[in-house]
Amino acid sequence: MDMSEAKSLFFEESMGLLETMESCLLEIESGEASVESHIDAIFRAAHTIKGSAGLFGYDHIVAFTHSVESVLDKVRSRELAMDEALINLCFASQDHLTTMVRQLQDSSIELDFHAGEVLLEELNRYLDPAPEVTEVASAPVQSSENWQIDIQYGPDVFRDGMDPLSQLGFLSTLGELQQVRVVPHFKDDFDPETCYLQLFIELNSAVSKKELEDVFEFIQDSSKIQITVPVKISQQLEQQDVVDEKLGTLLVQAGAVTERELAQALHLHKTQEIALGEALVQQGVVSKDLVSTALDKQKATEHKRPADFQFLKVEAKKLDLLINLIGELVTSGAEMDSLLSQLEDDKISESFSILTSLLEQIRDGALGLRMVQIGESFSRLRRIVRDVSKELDKDINLVIDGAETELDKTMVEKLSDPLMHIVRNALDHGIEPKELRLYKGKPAQGQLKLSARHEAGSVVIEISDDGAGLNQQKIRQKAIEKGIISADRDLSEQDIFKLIFEPGFSTAAAVTNLSGRGVGMDVVRRNIEELRGQIQIFSTLDQGTTFSIRLPLTLAIIDGFLVSVANSKMVLPLNMVQECIEYHPSLQTHGRNYLDLRGEVLPFIRLRDLFKLSAVPCGRENIVVVQYGSDRAGLVVDSLHGELQAVIKPLNSMFKSLRGIGGSTILGSGDIGLILDIPQLVQFATNLEMQTCQQ
Amino acid sequence: MSTVTNRSQSNSQINDSLKHEELHPEHYLTFLLRDEYFGISISSVKEIIEYDNVTSIPLMPDFVKGVLNLRGEVVPVIDLSIRFNKPATEVQKRTCIIIMEIPYEDQIVTLGAVVDSVCEVMEIPEKSIEAAPTFGARIRAQFILGVAHIEEHFVILLRGDRVLSIDEMASIIDKVLE
Amino acid sequence: MSVQITPKADFLVVEFGHDLTIFTVRDCYEALKKLTGMRMEKVILDLSAVNDFDSSGVQLVLWVMQQHTDKTFTLTHSENPAVSRVLQLYSLEFGSDAAAT
Numbered sequence: 001m002d003m004s005e006a007k008s009l010f011f012e013e014s015m016g017l018l019e020t021m022e023s024c025l026l027e028i029e030s031g032e033a034s035v036e037s038h039i040d041a042i043f044r045a046a047h048t049i050k051g052s053a054g055l056f057g058y059d060h061i062v063a064f065t066h067s068v069e070s071v072l073d074k075v076r077s078r079e080l081a082m083d084e085a086l087i088n089l090c091f092a093s094q095d096h097l098t099t100m101v102r103q104l105q106d107s108s109i110e111l112d113f114h115a116g117e118v119l120l121e122e123l124n125r126y127l128d129p130a131p132e133v134t135e136v137a138s139a140p141v142q143s144s145e146n147w148q149i150d151i152q153y154g155p156d157v158f159r160d161g162m163d164p165l166s167q168l169g170f171l172s173t174l175g176e177l178q179q180v181r182v183v184p185h186f187k188d189d190f191d192p193e194t195c196y197l198q199l200f201i202e203l204n205s206a207v208s209k210k211e212l213e214d215v216f217e218f219i220q221d222s223s224k225i226q227i228t229v230p231v232k233i234s235q236q237l238e239q240q241d242v243v244d245e246k247l248g249t250l251l252v253q254a255g256a257v258t259e260r261e262l263a264q265a266l267h268l269h270k271t272q273e274i275a276l277g278e279a280l281v282q283q284g285v286v287s288k289d290l291v292s293t294a295l296d297k298q299k300a301t302e303h304k305r306p307a308d309f310q311f312l313k314v315e316a317k318k319l320d321l322l323i324n325l326i327g328e329l330v331t332s333g334a335e336m337d338s339l340l341s342q343l344e345d346d347k348i349s350e351s352f353s354i355l356t357s358l359l360e361q362i363r364d365g366a367l368g369l370r371m372v373q374i375g376e377s378f379s380r381l382r383r384i385v386r387d388v389s390k391e392l393d394k395d396i397n398l399v400i401d402g403a404e405t406e407l408d409k410t411m412v413e414k415l416s417d418p419l420m421h422i423v424r425n426a427l428d429h430g431i432e433p434k435e436l437r438l439y440k441g442k443p444a445q446g447q448l449k450l451s452a453r454h455e456a457g458s459v460v461i462e463i464s465d466d467g468a469g470l471n472q473q474k475i476r477q478k479a480i481e482k483g484i485i486s487a488d489r490d491l492s493e494q495d496i497f498k499l500i501f502e503p504g505f506s507t508a509a510a511v512t513n514l515s516g517r518g519v520g521m522d523v524v525r526r527n528i529e530e531l532r533g534q535i536q537i538f539s540t541l542d543q544g545t546t547f548s549i550r551l552p553l554t555l556a557i558i559d560g561f562l563v564s565v566a567n568s569k570m571v572l573p574l575n576m577v578q579e580c581i582e583y584h585p586s587l588q589t590h591g592r593n594y595l596d597l598r599g600e601v602l603p604f605i606r607l608r609d610l611f612k613l614s615a616v617p618c619g620r621e622n623i624v625v626v627q628y629g630s631d632r633a634g635l636v637v638d639s640l641h642g643e644l645q646a647v648i649k650p651l652n653s654m655f656k657s658l659r660g661i662g663g664s665t666i667l668g669s670g671d672i673g674l675i676l677d678i679p680q681l682v683q684f685a686t687n688l689e690m691q692t693c694q695q
Numbered sequence: 696m697s698t699v700t701n702r703s704q705s706n707s708q709i710n711d712s713l714k715h716e717e718l719h720p721e722h723y724l725t726f727l728l729r730d731e732y733f734g735i736s737i738s739s740v741k742e743i744i745e746y747d748n749v750t751s752i753p754l755m756p757d758f759v760k761g762v763l764n765l766r767g768e769v770v771p772v773i774d775l776s777i778r779f780n781k782p783a784t785e786v787q788k789r790t791c792i793i794i795m796e797i798p799y800e801d802q803i804v805t806l807g808a809v810v811d812s813v814c815e816v817m818e819i820p821e822k823s824i825e826a827a828p829t830f831g832a833r834i835r836a837q838f839i840l841g842v843a844h845i846e847e848h849f850v851i852l853l854r855g856d857r858v859l860s861i862d863e864m865a866s867i868i869d870k871v872l873e
Numbered sequence: 874m875s876v877q878i879t880p881k882a883d884f885l886v887v888e889f890g891h892d893l894t895i896f897t898v899r900d901c902y903e904a905l906k907k908l909t910g911m912r913m914e915k916v917i918l919d920l921s922a923v924n925d926f927d928s929s930g931v932q933l934v935l936w937v938m939q940q941h942t943d944k945t946f947t948l949t950h951s952e953n954p955a956v957s958r959v960l961q962l963y964s965l966e967f968g969s970d971a972a973a974t
Contacts (some may be wrong), residue, residue: 158927158929163928163929163958180962180964181964182935182937182963186936188904192929195929199927214707539836567751568751568753611754612751613753620823651752651769652762653757653799653802653804654861654865655868659872660750661752664750664769666769670764672769
């Protein structure tokens, strides 16, 4: 692993730990969890960040984290109580740490050193009146120990200019050389310039193993060095007060093994498939006893490890490659399917359908890998709600529902900005100040609810508040003032609400620094649209507002239903297809596009007309009845071609204004089929109709 | 310098030379739109293919012919003639699609451009390139890198990133769809 | 010369030159080969004149001593600080057969 990979790993790991810290703090503060239940995790997070930072020489992070860790340690040992002041300090420290870590990846971020120092002062005030000296060593401090160092020098050591004397000399400055034995291993063909020496050294020293290792840094590649742990460390290991550590980390933390030795052993462990402990013993790095002590320790903590920590980090690229391959498999399968159906051989068809079903399971499994729970995004919003509520002096209760609802990972990432903006809006303008709420007869505490659920092939995310609601009059007025609409325009409630998405619109008297960095709701809408989603607003004056975002489950592969319209092949998402019926012109009622479906009125859309394809129908037409959300519609098409699995190939960005088509796919024949986005399509058709009506 | 008209290479010859040629900034692929010669730097050109099986996209303005399947990739196809305010390309035997790779935001996007026929890859040294004439240029100045005079012909050298600008084309489409 | 071997009454004196390091060990080694043929049993290795002494020099000395099992060696250096420092680091007591196993 090269340096930059290692640094990225550090960054990701630290950011993850900082998030853990934050959510733990939030839960402690809100009373959801006790200090006892979370303090270990918070402490460990700080501790691990400090250790890793030390490896890279990020001294400023180490120094800061050290103080944080010390304070947390005192909370852990019950010397300090986690009161409001301390929690706020922890939050502030976590923020500062996050900035420091971020700054490593983005040097444009400015570090507020003064703020950092103020925090350090405050932290140190919690510690002893005589504060500890900041320690940068990555291993615990030890008292003097008798180290055994065994060096089998490589033959070229003299020629390379690496004289053992310099190491001996240096060692003598680190402690007391109790014993030095030089053992030559001469051969019959003695060459005076070749080194045949082995050194056994006993050194009494208080330095860490790493420091000793560093002494031999330059001869590590040519010579075999073994630094053995004195007995005392095994005792320390037993006392080690850490939970949830892997064997290697335990040993490193106890000072029994250095990071480098661990890395070498890990390499052995992976390439030769021997157990890590075994590898470490083999390398002569630790004694067998020490390993068993550590293993026992590890076993003791294994069962305490909560189930949801058993995650794997996987490179997104690898996953995409895998999904692509599966996509090809799926297309290949589709071709096979059509060929086989021509054969009309039952046995082969049956066998193939078993294969197909297995393929589907693999496909679903792989796609499932890309899905993450939206709960992650919601949790990040907790912090914002907390901070903003404090700042605005509003009492706001955040309720989260459906956190386990899964979305494609890329969508979750793109959602975080719009969600944050809407939430800020609700906090800022939605929920009224306490006094006003009481005056209105509402409870002083405002409710903000984030929810997510699956619905008919879509994901619906809602942000609701019980605040002031949207004032239609004010919005309309503002839009007229800004020239967005003309004064005589007649608009439905939905349309008026939608005006807030127009660029340059803002009903707030003052654009606070909270409600976005100068971006407005128009960016929110654009982001949602880029995800091929839709956003709706429901609101009642003085009661509250709900933003409802509907997103397609944009999977890389969908189950589709293939139809043709004129010369075009189109694919409808199968989960929205309810039924197909033959179309007769007589079905039309009153000359408008409605038909009577078993007593129910079903609006229909002629895709040929909507997409302005050739006007001459070639034969029978069909209606595919689709359902999306709570709405239904019929789509008039030419022929029906049955089910298929389609790998979604997004259309080039230049087509982003196209409404009703959500992507393309390559059919078994090599032709390109257009994937329809049903909700968008219906909206498009509706808008068109409205326009024609107005004209 | 070779005559532009006489040395028309076959598509496969051109594709080969595209692969082997080091990305020399002074090499251009020349092609014909109606009776005018154009050139584009080969650094943008990936390959040449025959015009075949382009799936149309509904409601698009004329210059968007549609999309095609290039070994599993869905590639938009643009009619350059229409882009340059000429009549639409009539698809004939020699009609080709030049597959180009254009940087867009922080990615490389693959696009196809329909041309009447492709000529050859040739070296046009910088000093042979003159600034675009301000008169008589029916094509928007921002598309033009310059003009080279080769034998008796003017070859209009194009800026690939402008001619196939995703943003510009998207906004044209946007207006048309409104 | 890097090494001077002077036979005395019933012992040999091997005097090393200023430089007993990687740069000179080969020459010294060649010169020391002569010892094999010499019948004297007692050998004095005199390092008094050595100014530069490194591990290869130490090794060479050790080798000489180990090589000739039929002889007894005595190391002397007349309080030469360069030599004594090196020997101290290596815990090599001179005067006795060295720390060689």
